[in-house]
Amino acid sequence: MYDFAIIGAGIAGASLAAELSAYGARTLLLEAEDFPGYHATGRSAAFWEECYGGPDIVPLTLASGDYLREGGFLTNRGALYIGRESDVTALDAFERRFADTGVSIERLGREGLARHVPGVRESWTSAIWEPACADIDVARLHQHYLTLAQRAGTEIVCRAQVAGIARRDHHWLLESDSGERWSAQAIVNAAGAWADKVALLAGARPIGIQPLRRTVVQLRVSPEAPADMPLVLDIEGQFYFKPESGRIWLSPHDEIPSEPCDAAPEELDVAQAIARFERVVDWHVEAAERKWAGLRSFAPDRRPVYGWDPLVEGFAWFAGQGGFGIQTSPAAARLAAQRLTDSAPDAMTEGIDAALYDPDRFT
Template identity: 70%
Template sequence: MTTYDFAIVGAGIAGASLAAELAEGGARVLLLEAEDRPGYHSTGRSAAFWEECYGGPEIVPLTLASGDYLRDNGFLHQRGALYIGRQEDAGALDRFMERFGDTGATIERLHREALAEKVLGLREDWTEAVWEPACADIDVAGLHAHFLARARKAGVDLECRALVDSLSRKDGHWTIKTAAGGTYKASWVVDAAGAWADSLAQLAGARPLGIGPLRRTVVQLRIDPVVPADQPLVLDISGQFYFKPEAGRLWLSPHDEIPSEPCDAAPEEIDVATAIDRFQQVVDCRIEAVERRWAGLRSFSPDRLPVYGRDPQVEGFAWFAGQGGYGIQTSPAAARLAAQLLLGAGRDEMTEKIDASLYDPARFA
């Protein structure tokens, strides 16, 4: 039986990107996925965008460090983003400018005239905004396939329908058993299990970190007039909605974060109705049809920062989890950083400005 250096549990964007980086660094890597195919849950349901301020100032370094990789490999389509508000939200938008002003993000304060030019049918009471010209759509499927291809080329073994059933450690190695009857051995187990991260940690005897799944709903609308294809991503400064055009339709979310058990998430009718109600208060248009609706789980640690690195108590167990909704836009730099931490390798140009201590699992010890 092959003994791997690393067995990564979860083959979404997190596990796939880390597998590629570790294998290209010389490690023998096994990638275990519980579903029939990689990316079935959060990765496959994301309306992802690369947005410099998303996740807060502590996430900006990971986002900026990932930008060139995503652009140079053709995974970004320029769109721009607007955080909008009413007159009473002017202070919140000013504070947003102050909060992100020194992070390296490109942001600009706008008022009604410039704002109305960017959003078709915007109702008159929406008068204030922050403009982020660098925001871009992400080709999520293409990016995920890219990482899987890199991993495969570097010798990673991918096993699907491999739900981890038990973990035991002896003589410096883990024995990993799956519900389908598979048995594998590895020196390290890396937890990239997303919503199931804490459950996997318990199998390894590690203390759960409180990584909690939150449900996010998205609906696809057909509206009249048709939203321009180049209209920016529009987000509420109070976190009540966001929407953007997609192939002649509009993708809309109520920006919900509903606590959930780890599961195959499905949208609730109340969340769909809430999204539409909030949207109609922003844009004057006619909704002709709700064509699709879906939901995914975004998993956050208690401080809403990701968790990268070796568990402080359980030998041979490491975390690559808790990446919330920004795991896709930060995946190149996050995976590079985590691989460097696990391999004991030095930093490179992509990761040299990132403070890894922000994401160390030992902060919860």
């Protein structure tokens, strides 16, 4: 009998398993794939960006920063939100939106923009500079949490697609599609794109978590982009790109509704990404060497969902983390573990308004 059975061993499930185990909970971590992190976690563009996800996500991002920096998971890069003359209103609105959130941003003109992005076309005239943005070593962070969880006694089971869930005598019975069975006092739904399907199996009401496909393509360009160039994002949300090991990682910032699946890129999205990129810089695109897609899953209000289901006893949510689940994982997992174990906030989570992320907002 486990205290918690967590369904999904991506960054969400792995970080929460480590935190629950640290509070003394007997924890089971179930993963449907052959290894943890196959889907969204393993396909991330891998950056920590203070503004990403909006003001409601900033507290989780900032609270996670020290943990990630002290663990050596971040490498500083910086980020630029860039715009044209027609985007002045959008840039102004961005500054107002984040004015009192604690993020560090600075407005730049054409000269400052060109200094950070050599070859940027003349039509791009201003930017917002975010110096704290950093690359995340996602694989290392994910493995860090899996290791912490195992050392604290968490059992991790892969190839364990949960096919049946039943409530009996104040505990849960779970069964995989291969017939394996487990018992737990509580279930945590950390199934990402499959979160609503897991909820239905447990008799809980789906929240409406929608998977959205995001495409990334790796380009070889000439001249080669400077290794220290920042992450570059369109203020209108049409693209972002950054250098990676001598190449460019580029996304059209697409959000295509999808069923939960092993996501694959569409050629139209790849072509659209390259066309948008060529309107930004005068570099020559020599080849699209790799392309992939992942699913980013959002609740209807685009805030994550952490905590006990208001209607189903012993069923909790840790889902809807969109594209910010990795960069917020330290604070999110700590906050969720404290709520699930009735523990007090600590230095990391004190001051975070947990009600923003409570599942009962959908009741």
